[in-house]
Amino acid sequence: MARYTGPRAKLSRRFGVALFGSTAKTLERRPFPPGQHGLRAGRKKKSDYSIALGEKQKLRFMYGVLEKQFRSYYEEAASRRGVTGEILLQLLETRLDNVCFRLGFGNSRAAARQIVNHGHVLVNGQRVDIPSYQVKPGDKIKIGGKASSQQLALRMMDLTQSVPLVDWLTVDRESMEGTVERVPERSDIDPIVNEQLIVELYSR
Template sequence: MARYTGPRTKISRRFGVALFGPSKSLERRNFPPGQHGIRAGRKKKSEYAVALGEKQKLRFQYGVLEGQFRKYYEEAARRRGVTGTILLQLLELRLDNVIYRLGFGNTRQAARQLVNHGHILVNGRTVDIASYQTKPGDVVKVGPRPSSQQAALRAIDLTQSVPLVDWITVDREKLEGVVARVPERSDIDPQVNEQLIVELYSR
């Protein structure tokens, strides 16, 4: 399975945003990495560089490679509606992100690992594809194996204080949730300007 395996703190420092979850290193050194990091952060960027940075931030945040991301954009552009919003909705409805939003993984990476290792059931069937597109009405549940239950319970202990999104309902005692509806733009906080990404691909 293709996924980003490089340095994470370095990427977060480059963009000045904790893309992979809370980072104490980012708090201590909130400037770009490298010998000239502090000065680099003050340099004025071109419009293209800003738009490219927004795309990279969104890619890294959801753990999507370049080829996958382009396919998401093409699908969003094909559908009727606001392309940027649809792009965000497609990313939010990925199974690994739904697991993360339910609190069964304290990071998207941990949620993806749960899915890949066969710990997750969708509508009663094991799904081990992190990019699986969920839809309203889907019941997402942690599998019955002790290892599955323990992994999810550990994550719940770490995510109890994290507010839940209201487009998903969750029963943490049963370790299951339901995708109630497609998230609206106001439900999503991707820390990017998605319109710049649309303009970048439209050039």
């Protein structure tokens, strides 16, 4: 499946937000858009459409989702009862690759996606290699018993041991197993976007 493989630091600088954890220091050093006109680019007044589109793109790149897939998430969120924007964020947060990232099984969403793709992750005892798999409260996510899986996860957990765990997940680092305790609320999710603008963009 196609995915974005371009420069991450430039994307973070374009949107003014550290979309990928590894780009935070770059954004601190150069907090302006890339390119020769980067310092002056922020002075231009953006249209409402441009702002809403930027919010959607930030969320898309952050979770590593393509446009067609992102629209499917929006349509699913819009069909459910509740606040569409919040449901959209919940659908993205409960992707298996993102949950593995939150549990510390990957030091980035891309790394967590690769771990899932390569079959290193079990959900309720069954091997799942689909990064977009939707987890539910009560699901148990565990690293497989193969030596290669254990070694890879151990390296990743060493890199992420200082990263705080979100409240809606619990993890046993010894057994490399995590549990989804509940559906994340809006306050549990990184507030880097205004999801209401995304809903309005798709509602036009």
